[in-house]
Amino acid sequence: MSPLAVAVIVFGCVFGGALLGLFLQTRLPKHHLNPETKDLVKLCMGLIGTMSALVLGLLVGSAKGSYDTQRTELIQMSAKVVLLDRVLAHYGPETKEARDLFRRFVAGTIETMWPAHGSGPAQLKPDKDAGESFYDKVQSLSPQNDAQRSMQSQALSIAMDVGQTRSLMFQQTDRSISMPLLVVVVCWLAIIFASFGLFAHPNGLATGVLLISALSVSAAIFLILELDQPFDGLIRISSGPLRSALAQLGR
Secondary structure (H helix, E strand, O other): OOHHHHHHHHHHHHHHHHHHHHHHHHHOOHHHHOHHHHHHHHHHHHHHHHHHHHHHHHHHHHHHHHHHHHHHHHHHHHHHHHHHHHHHHHHOHHHHHHHHHHHHHHHHHHHHHOOHHHOOOOOOOOOHHHHHHHHHHHHOOOOOOHHHHHHHHHHHHHHHHHHHHHHHHHHOOOOOOOHHHHHHHHHHHHHHHHHHHHHOOOOHHHHHHHHHHHHHHHHHHHHHHHHOOOOOOOOOOOOHHHHHHHHHOOO
16 A cells, blocks of 8 residues: 555544544533543643554654665665676776676666656566676686786676675665554544544634644655655665766676
8 A cells, every 4th residue: 555545544433533532512411521631632642642652763763764774785686786897897808898897787687676757667677688688797707817816706786795785775665654553543543633623612713723734644654654665655765876887887
């Protein structure tokens, strides 16, 4: 389910809780809304509000941590891409074919991870055939001296690191946000908003404030879920580091 769809559901639950509170206010006997009951409800809602804030903080931390991890791995991979090309360049002109193949591989990776004009979802699954072809091409080089043997060994090691990072990024595409935890938080928020509606004066201003508050909560959930999918949606990781690396290949 997309983050926007989840945010709409959250808004419906939270604002629906507020409307339920406004409805119950007109149906409950007056003695249920006395000052003592209001104080008790406020204490209970304070407890639920504190728990909701703590769990929301955990969700934000989890989503932000996942986003930052993926971004860091992308930057590291981009740096290794440039380093690998320079190592092959220092090996000698024999690596021209391998470097051209590597450049096409990186360009293809960018196209699949960041489709042009949002033509489709990001595809993080590595192109195993292209990666193995490049690795075999480097491995088939015939070093003529110790310097070339050292360069070949370094190139193979860096290529393995790039492939490992790429596979790691693919394995991390699963959501880090626990949906049962999110459902519990939304239920708590609906209860809190129901208490707001229960003791609010039923007028246009009160309804408007509850509406804006519900929109704010659903927007926060939307942003959390957006952070949890770094290569899709509005808050996506920039392709800048890898495109900058691509521009330096083959020089």
